Amino acid sequence: MSLRRLTRRFCLTGVLALLIVGWSLPTAALGAPANRVTATADGLRLDGRPWWPSGLDAYQLATDWSVNSGCGAMVDLDAYFAALPPHSLTRFDLFAQLAVNKNTGELDFAPMDAVFAAATRHDQMVIPVLSSGEGACESGEFKDHDWYASGWRAQVAAGGLTFEQWMRTAVSRWKSSPALAGWEMVGEPESSICGDTACRWQSRICPPDAALVLRHFFDTAGAVLHRIHRAGLIWSGLAGGGQCGTAGPQYEYVGGSRHLGVLDYHDYGSDGVPLPGDQWNGLAERIRQGAVLGKPVAVNEIGQGAGSCGSLAQRAADFRTKVSGQRAAGTATALFWAFVPDPRPDECTYDIGPDDPVFDLVADLSTVTD
Template identity: 55%
Template sequence: MIRIVITLIAIVVVAACTPPEPVQTSPSAPPTHVYGGRVATTPSGLVLDGKPWWPSGFNAYQLGTDWSSNLGCGAEVDLDRYFDQVPRGSLTRFNLFSSLATSRETGRLDFSRFDAVFAAATRHDRMVLPVLTGSNGACEDERYKDRSWYVDGWKRDEGPAGLTFERWMMIAVQRWGGERSLAGWEIVGEPEVGVCGAAGCDWRHRTCPAGAAAVLRTFFDTIGTELTAIDARHPIFAGTTGGDQCGIAGGDMLTVGASPHIDILDFHDYRDAEGVPPADSSLPARLAQAHELGKPLIVNELGIKAGSCLSLPARAASFRSRIDANRAAGAAGTLLWAFVPDPRPGECTYDIGFDDPAWAVVAEVVD
């Protein structure tokens, strides 16, 4: 009896001292990175509530607009109608900008609309991906974020409500980091570290300085450390366009994507309207790099113009074939650009309204 007790004690001690193994769905499945929230990642995909997740859905950047309280960006969205209509298991990417948390009357912070977005998503049990700022300044101060911003401007430059981006990030992550509907964080939408020219900051006038990838990598390492110190329960999306932008072109993506504070890589697909990126910056090349890094990649923007230039049913069919191709190639999800509550059918745009047949495509492919 004494020998049995001693043996049992030894087993318990060994078990307590043994580090936990990576979570696996089966003996042959790839290891799962569990953050503590609802979303986890594998080297090639996402997991939601412990089950494999292949999200589709919409970019709905206007969700934070409330012209009665904030500075707004586009038309207001009926939040309950939107989250009721978007299918279960979908993902919605939206702008969580400080400009939309600023009172149009007082210039002070007003969180009411963003609180309403998260509340509506939770009521309907839908997942959201907030983007904390954009690279081109649209719907914010209209100023392009150049190399200096990624060096230290994010800690120094004041924006809406007198906040630096660093301060806004901390406020946002502390306030909404516990939301059940939160899939993860995207720090900057489409980051790149170009330098503006004498004629302006349009892409035709910008230059790409040497060492751009190192600047972007240091930015993600530094700001990612700050973010995860507040919230380590949610993955961080790279937000990168994925083409040949300054700082991520070709092999530079490996430098940036290797940051320990980038969990999910991104690619934005507009090949029909904006051309095909160079081979070393194409979707197949980016998927190969994601595989090398052991991280999943999502096509977070897939845009095809319709309206006066293409019928909505024809675009829906194109969306379906492109999504199927992305999935077969290894993408971990695809979000369509972009839902708006007031589409312009008489113009050639990316608009996707409430009655667009693209909704049926999302419902069919989301998994």
């Protein structure tokens, strides 16, 4: 989710962080089943059974103001997961920034461990997102062309870690969680060149090798991840709307990386329309490209404003219409942006609060076939 769509309310060395992981795996994860979720051309499977999950984007689950700098408000994890039907899917931020204890400057995994533990207690599934393309709830810096070319291995960020080191740390620690549905390395990757110091999207330049750089990133970083979690499912995180590096046929080229198991699409601005977008970058074209590659397309962000600009009931009805058509067209998931524990009913926002009728829609949509 980009900063344009949301206003979101030092340290051990990388080597030491990796050593810590070696002896501090949560005991609840030891011996737990791995790779519960798999992807086929026909969709997702959970424990070997066809699975069509719905759920929510809940980016702030790992926020704990007593420990980390946070990303939004704190969430009652048990209350959140208990409100969802079993085997729902939640996508949340698992950023290195949230693993830094603001009081000590050292790595502290407790808030993140708590998310996996709560999801497991309530028989839920989660997709952890390891980094943000726009830098939201991290440094705030946009990840540009050079970051995908080599910076992910060289640039030191939160916790004294490069992205590669954080990915190794996170995957090693939580790869055996029974709640794990796979990994998203970067949310909405885009290999643009910044045209000004703020890297505003209006001034970004898309270089000729943008698709090559993104494909190389997924090939190389994906190989690193799979050396640690051999059969771990990698979700692309792509917005799918024609962004730099994935416009038109480039989406299929980048999505063809052998390490990507699921392709993504993010759906905003077409309320109640099942298949938004044009013939080059619309959802129908992404579904077609996914079929060519033999990979499912997950609609992992669906957002619509409500509050001062519309009723919660109407938004839920529009979501229902949209997802009914998408599912019939062959999509693999429907996740709604975004759960917050403190919705702002007097403003026009994407906020989905604890009592929102979207929770009832998720219950109606989520299925596991015997």
